Amino acid sequence: MEGLQYLDERKLVWEALSELYLDTELQDSDFQYVIRILVKSPFTFEEIKKIDQYEVFPVLFSNLLIPAGEWAGFDGKRLAKNIMNWIGSRSQLDIFAIKCIYVLYEPINKAYWEKLEEMYNQTDISDSH
DSSP states (O other): OOTOOSHHHHHHHHHHGGGGGSSSSHHHHHHHHHHHHHHHHSSOOHHHHHHHIIIHEEEEEGGGGGGGGOOOOOOHHHHHHHHHHHHHHHHHHHEEEEEEHHHHHHHGHHHHEEEEHHHHHSOOOHOOO
16 A cells, blocks of 8 residues: 555544544544544644545545434444555546545535644644654
8 A cells, every 4th residue: 555654543543533424423522532543643634634535535425425324433444444445446536536525525524623623733742642
């Protein structure tokens, strides 16, 4: 897999970001869990947003379209396998399509991302590494 540095940490980020795709409204405890993982990761907030857009979103966005989608949580091993399969098989056209589809999705989780960014910026990163 080209470009998958820090695979173990990336898998944790994938799992944390998967919370954004559950068919539930996130609570403060959910945000705290996600932020703990994101801040401990070796990725910047901008890199995390790209990981979401190009790795997690393509695999999980359909859950948001199902009237009774997954709400209890995604299996971490299956999630990682599905994301790695997607990354291994995607073409430039797939990436372009995701870029286009993501524009439609972005407003759905805009408030979540604003809250995550605010929390991320308020966290003392030196304490969490």
